[in-house]
Amino acid sequence: MSDLLERLRGRGWRLTAQRRVVAEVLDGDHVHYTADEVHALAAGRLPEISRATVYNTLGELVSLGEVIEVSTDGRAKRYDPNAHHDHQHLVCSQCGTIRDVHVHGDPLTALPEPERYGFQVSEVTVTYRGICPNCSGTSS
Amino acid sequence: MSDLLERLRGRGWRLTAQRRVVAEVLDGDHVHYTADEVHALAAGRLPEISRATVYNTLGELVSLGEVIEVSTDGRAKRYDPNAHHDHQHLVCSQCGTIRDVHVHGDPLTALPEPERYGFQVSEVTVTYRGICPNCSGTSS
DNA sequence: TTCTTGACTTAGACATTGTCCAATGTAGGA
DNA sequence: TCCTACATTGGACAATGTCTAAGTCAAGAA
Numbered sequence: 001m002s003d004l005l006e007r008l009r010g011r012g013w014r015l016t017a018q019r020r021v022v023a024e025v026l027d028g029d030h031v032h033y034t035a036d037e038v039h040a041l042a043a044g045r046l047p048e049i050s051r052a053t054v055y056n057t058l059g060e061l062v063s064l065g066e067v068i069e070v071s072t073d074g075r076a077k078r079y080d081p082n083a084h085h086d087h088q089h090l091v092c093s094q095c096g097t098i099r100d101v102h103v104h105g106d107p108l109t110a111l112p113e114p115e116r117y118g119f120q121v122s123e124v125t126v127t128y129r130g131i132c133p134n135c136s137g138t139s140s
Numbered sequence: 141m142s143d144l145l146e147r148l149r150g151r152g153w154r155l156t157a158q159r160r161v162v163a164e165v166l167d168g169d170h171v172h173y174t175a176d177e178v179h180a181l182a183a184g185r186l187p188e189i190s191r192a193t194v195y196n197t198l199g200e201l202v203s204l205g206e207v208i209e210v211s212t213d214g215r216a217k218r219y220d221p222n223a224h225h226d227h228q229h230l231v232c233s234q235c236g237t238i239r240d241v242h243v244h245g246d247p248l249t250a251l252p253e254p255e256r257y258g259f260q261v262s263e264v265t266v267t268y269r270g271i272c273p274n275c276s277g278t279s280s
Numbered sequence: 281t282t283c284t285t286g287a288c289t290t291a292g293a294c295a296t297t298g299t300c301c302a303a304t305g306t307a308g309g310a
Numbered sequence: 311t312c313c314t315a316c317a318t319t320g321g322a323c324a325a326t327g328t329c330t331a332a333g334t335c336a337a338g339a340a
Contacts, residue, residue, distance in 0.1 A: 014307060016317060035297080050319045055298065057317095074211035074327095076297060090251070090259055099257055103250040110243040110250075111230075111268055117239055118273035119230055126266050128251055133258035154287060154336060175326080190290045195327065214298095216326060 004066060011064070021046045022057045026067060026081040032098045034076040072098060072127055088125065092132035101128065144206060151204065161186045162197045166207060166221040172238045174216040212238060212267055228265070232272035241268065 039054040061067040201207040
Protein backbone atom coordinates (compact mmCIF):
# COMPACT_ATOMS: atom_id res chain seq x y z
CA MET A 1 0.00 0.00 0.00
CA SER A 2 3.02 2.29 0.12
CA ASP A 3 2.26 2.61 -3.58
CA LEU A 4 -0.96 4.32 -2.67
CA LEU A 5 0.69 6.52 -0.06
CA GLU A 6 3.42 7.51 -2.52
CA ARG A 7 0.88 8.33 -5.17
CA LEU A 8 -1.13 10.43 -2.77
CA ARG A 9 1.88 12.29 -1.48
CA GLY A 10 2.78 13.04 -5.09
CA ARG A 11 -0.59 14.68 -5.43
CA GLY A 12 0.13 16.97 -2.52
CA TRP A 13 -1.65 14.91 0.08
CA ARG A 14 -0.35 15.72 3.52
CA LEU A 15 0.65 12.48 5.15
CA THR A 16 -0.43 12.05 8.75
CA ALA A 17 -0.43 9.06 11.07
CA GLN A 18 -4.23 8.91 10.88
CA ARG A 19 -4.35 8.86 7.11
CA ARG A 20 -1.64 6.26 6.96
CA VAL A 21 -3.56 3.99 9.31
CA VAL A 22 -6.81 4.37 7.37
CA ALA A 23 -5.00 3.56 4.13
CA GLU A 24 -3.43 0.50 5.74
CA VAL A 25 -6.78 -0.77 6.97
CA LEU A 26 -8.11 -0.52 3.44
CA ASP A 27 -5.19 -2.49 2.05
CA GLY A 28 -6.36 -5.78 0.56
CA ASP A 29 -8.09 -7.31 -2.38
CA HIS A 30 -11.60 -8.02 -1.25
CA VAL A 31 -12.21 -5.49 1.44
CA HIS A 32 -15.62 -3.85 1.86
CA TYR A 33 -15.65 -2.22 5.27
CA THR A 34 -18.15 0.28 6.61
CA ALA A 35 -16.85 3.56 7.97
CA ASP A 36 -17.45 2.25 11.47
CA GLU A 37 -15.46 -0.89 10.80
CA VAL A 38 -12.63 1.16 9.36
CA HIS A 39 -12.73 3.31 12.46
CA ALA A 40 -12.64 0.31 14.79
CA LEU A 41 -9.75 -1.30 12.92
CA ALA A 42 -7.86 1.98 12.69
CA ALA A 43 -8.38 2.58 16.39
CA GLY A 44 -6.70 -0.77 17.00
CA ARG A 45 -3.47 0.77 15.79
CA LEU A 46 -4.01 4.39 16.69
CA PRO A 47 -6.44 4.50 19.60
CA GLU A 48 -7.05 8.24 19.59
CA ILE A 49 -8.21 8.49 15.99
CA SER A 50 -11.61 10.15 15.74
CA ARG A 51 -14.66 9.22 13.74
CA ALA A 52 -14.63 12.56 11.98
CA THR A 53 -11.13 11.94 10.66
CA VAL A 54 -12.07 8.52 9.36
CA TYR A 55 -15.05 10.00 7.54
CA ASN A 56 -12.93 12.84 6.18
CA THR A 57 -10.20 10.54 4.99
CA LEU A 58 -12.59 8.08 3.38
CA GLY A 59 -14.29 10.96 1.61
CA GLU A 60 -10.98 12.17 0.27
CA LEU A 61 -9.91 8.76 -0.93
CA VAL A 62 -13.20 8.54 -2.78
CA SER A 63 -12.75 11.98 -4.37
CA LEU A 64 -9.25 11.04 -5.40
CA GLY A 65 -10.61 7.93 -7.08
CA GLU A 66 -8.58 5.57 -4.94
CA VAL A 67 -11.57 4.01 -3.20
CA ILE A 68 -15.12 3.32 -4.34
CA GLU A 69 -18.17 3.94 -2.23
CA VAL A 70 -20.62 1.05 -2.31
CA SER A 71 -24.11 1.10 -0.84
CA THR A 72 -25.67 -2.28 -1.31
CA ASP A 73 -28.32 -2.24 1.34
CA GLY A 74 -29.35 1.31 2.09
CA ARG A 75 -27.61 1.01 5.43
CA ALA A 76 -24.03 2.06 5.99
CA LYS A 77 -21.91 2.73 2.92
CA ARG A 78 -18.96 0.42 2.35
CA TYR A 79 -15.55 1.36 1.02
CA ASP A 80 -13.90 -0.70 -1.68
CA PRO A 81 -10.20 -0.06 -2.37
CA ASN A 82 -10.29 -2.13 -5.55
CA ALA A 83 -10.89 1.02 -7.59
CA HIS A 84 -8.45 0.42 -10.42
CA HIS A 85 -10.09 -2.75 -11.71
CA ASP A 86 -13.52 -2.39 -13.18
CA HIS A 87 -15.82 -4.74 -11.34
CA GLN A 88 -19.32 -5.24 -10.02
CA HIS A 89 -20.69 -6.71 -6.80
CA LEU A 90 -22.44 -9.90 -5.82
CA VAL A 91 -24.23 -9.65 -2.48
CA CYS A 92 -25.78 -12.32 -0.30
CA SER A 93 -29.35 -11.30 0.50
CA GLN A 94 -29.12 -13.11 3.79
CA CYS A 95 -25.76 -12.43 5.42
CA GLY A 96 -24.71 -9.42 3.36
CA THR A 97 -21.39 -10.87 2.22
CA ILE A 98 -20.00 -9.02 -0.78
CA ARG A 99 -17.84 -10.41 -3.58
CA ASP A 100 -16.22 -8.56 -6.43
CA VAL A 101 -17.26 -10.03 -9.77
CA HIS A 102 -16.49 -9.42 -13.43
CA VAL A 103 -19.10 -9.41 -16.14
CA HIS A 104 -19.10 -10.03 -19.86
CA GLY A 105 -19.00 -6.87 -21.91
CA ASP A 106 -19.60 -3.30 -20.83
CA PRO A 107 -22.95 -2.81 -19.10
CA LEU A 108 -23.02 0.76 -20.40
CA THR A 109 -23.64 -0.48 -23.93
CA ALA A 110 -26.82 -2.24 -22.82
CA LEU A 111 -28.57 1.10 -22.43
CA PRO A 112 -29.93 2.11 -25.86
CA GLU A 113 -29.57 5.69 -27.01
CA PRO A 114 -33.30 6.49 -26.88
CA GLU A 115 -33.34 5.29 -23.29
CA ARG A 116 -30.76 7.88 -22.28
CA TYR A 117 -33.14 10.81 -22.42
CA GLY A 118 -30.39 13.29 -23.19
CA PHE A 119 -28.32 12.34 -20.16
CA GLN A 120 -24.54 12.24 -20.51
CA VAL A 121 -24.28 8.76 -19.06
CA SER A 122 -20.84 8.14 -17.61
CA GLU A 123 -21.12 5.41 -15.05
CA VAL A 124 -22.96 2.22 -14.31
CA THR A 125 -23.09 0.01 -11.26
CA VAL A 126 -24.47 -3.50 -11.34
CA THR A 127 -25.36 -5.37 -8.18
CA TYR A 128 -26.26 -9.04 -8.23
CA ARG A 129 -28.12 -10.54 -5.31
CA GLY A 130 -28.66 -14.10 -4.23
CA ILE A 131 -27.96 -16.62 -1.53
CA CYS A 132 -24.36 -17.52 -0.85
CA PRO A 133 -23.28 -21.17 -0.47
CA ASN A 134 -22.83 -20.69 3.23
CA CYS A 135 -26.37 -19.43 3.80
CA SER A 136 -28.06 -21.88 1.43
CA GLY A 137 -26.35 -24.79 3.15
CA THR A 138 -27.28 -23.88 6.69
CA SER A 139 -30.94 -23.22 5.98
CA SER A 140 -32.08 -21.36 9.07
CA MET B 141 -54.96 2.23 -8.07
CA SER B 142 -58.10 0.49 -6.85
CA ASP B 143 -56.61 -2.46 -8.73
CA LEU B 144 -53.83 -2.52 -6.21
CA LEU B 145 -56.19 -2.08 -3.28
CA GLU B 146 -58.40 -4.90 -4.55
CA ARG B 147 -55.43 -7.17 -5.01
CA LEU B 148 -54.20 -6.45 -1.53
CA ARG B 149 -57.57 -6.96 0.06
CA GLY B 150 -57.73 -10.29 -1.74
CA ARG B 151 -54.54 -11.23 0.02
CA GLY B 152 -56.08 -10.53 3.39
CA TRP B 153 -54.72 -7.05 3.73
CA ARG B 154 -56.79 -5.08 6.17
CA LEU B 155 -57.80 -1.88 4.44
CA THR B 156 -57.47 1.26 6.52
CA ALA B 157 -57.68 4.93 5.64
CA GLN B 158 -53.93 5.27 6.21
CA ARG B 159 -53.01 2.43 3.89
CA ARG B 160 -55.37 3.69 1.26
CA VAL B 161 -53.79 7.13 1.33
CA VAL B 162 -50.26 5.75 1.09
CA ALA B 163 -51.25 3.60 -1.86
CA GLU B 164 -52.85 6.60 -3.54
CA VAL B 165 -49.74 8.70 -3.09
CA LEU B 166 -47.71 5.98 -4.78
CA ASP B 167 -50.06 5.89 -7.72
CA GLY B 168 -48.34 6.96 -10.89
CA ASP B 169 -45.89 5.85 -13.51
CA HIS B 170 -42.65 7.56 -12.67
CA VAL B 171 -42.84 8.06 -8.96
CA HIS B 172 -39.77 7.70 -6.76
CA TYR B 173 -40.60 9.28 -3.42
CA THR B 174 -38.70 8.96 -0.18
CA ALA B 175 -40.55 7.77 2.91
CA ASP B 176 -40.59 11.35 4.14
CA GLU B 177 -42.09 12.63 0.92
CA VAL B 178 -44.73 9.94 1.03
CA HIS B 179 -45.49 10.95 4.59
CA ALA B 180 -45.79 14.62 3.69
CA LEU B 181 -48.06 13.91 0.73
CA ALA B 182 -50.17 11.47 2.70
CA ALA B 183 -50.50 13.97 5.53
CA GLY B 184 -51.94 16.37 2.99
CA ARG B 185 -54.98 14.14 2.77
CA LEU B 186 -54.97 12.58 6.21
CA PRO B 187 -53.24 15.01 8.55
CA GLU B 188 -52.97 12.71 11.54
CA ILE B 189 -51.11 9.90 9.79
CA SER B 190 -47.91 9.01 11.58
CA ARG B 191 -44.43 8.39 10.27
CA ALA B 192 -44.39 4.90 11.75
CA THR B 193 -47.46 3.93 9.78
CA VAL B 194 -45.95 5.19 6.56
CA TYR B 195 -42.79 3.18 7.20
CA ASN B 196 -44.84 0.11 8.11
CA THR B 197 -47.03 0.38 5.05
CA LEU B 198 -44.14 0.95 2.70
CA GLY B 199 -42.36 -2.04 4.18
CA GLU B 200 -45.42 -4.19 3.62
CA LEU B 201 -45.89 -3.06 0.06
CA VAL B 202 -42.27 -3.99 -0.57
CA SER B 203 -42.70 -7.44 1.02
CA LEU B 204 -45.79 -8.00 -1.05
CA GLY B 205 -43.82 -7.18 -4.18
CA GLU B 206 -46.04 -4.23 -5.10
CA VAL B 207 -43.36 -1.60 -4.65
CA ILE B 208 -39.60 -1.66 -5.14
CA GLU B 209 -37.13 -0.12 -2.75
CA VAL B 210 -34.46 1.91 -4.51
CA SER B 211 -31.39 3.36 -2.86
CA THR B 212 -29.46 5.32 -5.41
CA ASP B 213 -27.44 7.62 -3.23
CA GLY B 214 -26.91 6.05 0.16
CA ARG B 215 -29.29 8.59 1.61
CA ALA B 216 -33.00 7.98 1.99
CA LYS B 217 -34.48 5.00 0.20
CA ARG B 218 -37.01 5.70 -2.50
CA TYR B 219 -40.14 3.75 -3.30
CA ASP B 220 -40.98 2.80 -6.86
CA PRO B 221 -44.49 1.48 -7.53
CA ASN B 222 -43.54 0.37 -11.04
CA ALA B 223 -42.81 -3.14 -9.74
CA HIS B 224 -44.55 -5.15 -12.42
CA HIS B 225 -42.39 -3.97 -15.30
CA ASP B 226 -38.76 -4.97 -15.22
CA HIS B 227 -36.70 -1.84 -15.43
CA GLN B 228 -33.53 -0.15 -14.30
CA HIS B 229 -32.72 3.40 -13.17
CA LEU B 230 -30.92 6.35 -14.65
CA VAL B 231 -29.89 8.92 -12.06
CA CYS B 232 -28.58 12.47 -12.46
CA SER B 233 -25.38 12.76 -10.45
CA GLN B 234 -26.11 16.42 -9.88
CA CYS B 235 -29.78 16.90 -9.07
CA GLY B 236 -30.67 13.31 -8.24
CA THR B 237 -33.53 13.01 -10.73
CA ILE B 238 -34.44 9.40 -11.42
CA ARG B 239 -35.79 7.92 -14.63
CA ASP B 240 -36.96 4.40 -15.30
CA VAL B 241 -35.11 2.88 -18.24
CA HIS B 242 -35.14 -0.39 -20.15
CA VAL B 243 -32.03 -2.21 -21.26
CA HIS B 244 -31.19 -4.68 -24.01
CA GLY B 245 -31.21 -8.26 -22.83
CA ASP B 246 -31.19 -9.64 -19.32
CA PRO B 247 -28.36 -8.27 -17.20
CA LEU B 248 -28.35 -11.54 -15.24
CA THR B 249 -26.86 -13.40 -18.19
CA ALA B 250 -23.84 -11.10 -18.21
CA LEU B 251 -22.54 -12.76 -15.05
CA PRO B 252 -20.62 -15.89 -16.08
CA GLU B 253 -21.08 -19.10 -14.12
CA PRO B 254 -17.56 -19.12 -12.62
CA GLU B 255 -18.17 -15.61 -11.35
CA ARG B 256 -21.15 -16.74 -9.30
CA TYR B 257 -19.08 -18.49 -6.63
CA GLY B 258 -21.86 -20.90 -5.79
CA PHE B 259 -24.42 -18.18 -5.12
CA GLN B 260 -28.01 -18.77 -6.21
CA VAL B 261 -28.21 -15.48 -8.04
CA SER B 262 -31.79 -14.30 -8.37
CA GLU B 263 -31.80 -10.58 -8.83
CA VAL B 264 -29.82 -7.81 -10.43
CA THR B 265 -30.11 -4.06 -10.23
CA VAL B 266 -28.42 -1.75 -12.69
CA THR B 267 -28.02 1.95 -12.00
CA TYR B 268 -26.79 4.33 -14.66
CA ARG B 269 -25.43 7.70 -13.66
CA GLY B 270 -24.78 10.85 -15.61
CA ILE B 271 -25.76 14.46 -16.03
CA CYS B 272 -29.32 15.19 -17.05
CA PRO B 273 -30.10 17.69 -19.85
CA ASN B 274 -31.35 20.18 -17.31
CA CYS B 275 -28.16 20.17 -15.27
CA SER B 276 -25.77 20.07 -18.23
CA GLY B 277 -27.49 23.10 -19.76
CA THR B 278 -27.38 25.30 -16.70
CA SER B 279 -23.72 24.72 -15.88
CA SER B 280 -23.37 25.89 -12.30
C1' DT C 281 -77.06 -3.50 13.52
C1' DT C 282 -74.04 -4.25 17.27
C1' DC C 283 -70.32 -6.79 19.34
C1' DT C 284 -65.75 -8.66 19.52
C1' DT C 285 -61.12 -9.23 18.68
C1' DG C 286 -56.84 -9.22 16.70
C1' DA C 287 -54.59 -6.35 13.70
C1' DC C 288 -53.50 -1.42 12.92
C1' DT C 289 -52.08 3.25 14.32
C1' DT C 290 -49.96 6.60 17.15
C1' DA C 291 -46.44 9.50 19.60
C1' DG C 292 -42.34 9.67 20.95
C1' DA C 293 -38.15 7.53 22.59
C1' DC C 294 -34.32 5.41 20.72
C1' DA C 295 -30.71 3.65 17.25
C1' DT C 296 -27.68 4.19 13.41
C1' DT C 297 -25.11 6.66 10.23
C1' DG C 298 -23.21 10.74 8.81
C1' DT C 299 -21.99 16.02 9.04
C1' DC C 300 -20.37 20.24 11.06
C1' DC C 301 -17.72 23.41 13.90
C1' DA C 302 -14.43 25.75 16.96
C1' DA C 303 -10.35 24.72 19.32
C1' DT C 304 -6.04 22.42 19.13
C1' DG C 305 -2.20 19.97 16.98
C1' DT C 306 1.25 19.11 13.42
C1' DA C 307 3.62 18.09 8.59
C1' DG C 308 6.60 19.91 5.79
C1' DG C 309 8.63 23.93 3.58
C1' DA C 310 11.63 28.15 4.48
C1' DT D 311 14.06 25.42 14.25
C1' DC D 312 9.94 28.09 13.26
C1' DC D 313 5.61 29.08 10.77
C1' DT D 314 1.44 28.40 9.00
C1' DA D 315 -1.88 26.29 6.41
C1' DC D 316 -3.96 22.21 6.74
C1' DA D 317 -5.43 18.14 9.62
C1' DT D 318 -7.50 16.29 13.80
C1' DT D 319 -10.49 16.14 17.70
C1' DG D 320 -14.77 15.72 20.46
C1' DG D 321 -19.06 16.59 20.77
C1' DA D 322 -23.25 18.64 19.19
C1' DC D 323 -26.36 18.16 15.61
C1' DA D 324 -28.97 16.22 11.52
C1' DA D 325 -31.19 12.70 8.72
C1' DT D 326 -33.26 8.40 8.40
C1' DG D 327 -35.20 4.50 10.25
C1' DT D 328 -36.95 1.20 14.20
C1' DC D 329 -39.36 -0.06 18.29
C1' DT D 330 -42.88 -0.13 21.97
C1' DA D 331 -46.92 0.43 24.84
C1' DA D 332 -51.35 2.10 24.72
C1' DG D 333 -55.32 3.32 22.28
C1' DT D 334 -58.29 2.57 17.96
C1' DC D 335 -60.77 0.34 14.43
C1' DA D 336 -61.99 -2.97 10.22
C1' DA D 337 -64.43 -6.70 9.25
C1' DG D 338 -66.51 -11.04 10.38
C1' DA D 339 -70.01 -13.17 13.69
C1' DA D 340 -74.43 -13.22 15.76
